[in-house]
Amino acid sequence: MTSHRAGRLSRRELLVGTVMVTGGAAVAGPEPAGADDVGDASLLSSALRFERLSVLAYEHVLALPAVTSTARPLLAELLGHERAHVQVLEQELSALGAPLPQAPTRPSQVDDALSAHDMSADLTTAKTLKDAVQALLDIGSLCEGAYYTAAGKLTRSRPLIRVVQALASEGQHGTLLSRLIHTDPRDINQWVPAWYVAGVT
């Protein structure tokens, strides 16, 4: 598991480091002639998998008694965003002529994904708001990671733009969720922990 949430690099260091690696040959000009539909479909499918798990997770959490009247409207709104992400990813995959992956059906599949990435949050046994939100943060990190990977590798512009926009949305979700469980205004480093949003891969 690679976590990009440590935030130890400054923006300057991140960009300078990547430019040095690529020799500065980062500006493409026109879109490449040979788009890789198979590769793009694989990247989008990975993101879709985690987004569908995220929808399951939000639905499960919203049914918990521990969700406060303050948290409920926010979580419901974020669930709406996650469903929109799923819808657009499905549309982009269909536009590529790619089959849609099988949709998850059980909250335990969320835990399976978290466990596979060495994350300790447990959705199905969460009883407190804090534990439930931590599970949402963790599945959100996996969404971010899939989007971050796709942002570097997609060959077509339209899904690239949507992926970048969705990455930003997931970053915002992470901040809003963190504010639910880290309520001290001095906790801003918990709300926005890094100079960049790259999730967990």
Place this chain on the structure above:
Amino acid sequence: MLELLHRLEDAQLTAYLNAIPKLSGGPVRAAAAAIFANDAQHVMMLRIRLDRPPAPAAFVDGRE
């Protein structure tokens, strides 16, 4: 002042979104996307201080 910062950050988001598709695939483009997302978090914090809906859109484009 916060309103000004909000508009500046929104303009920055729009600029990033226009520029990112022009970058070659690779770590620089991924880094730009990651920074765009962080700027979106900043805009959201400003919106909170301005007492506006923090994250009104499922796809961030700097026009929220």
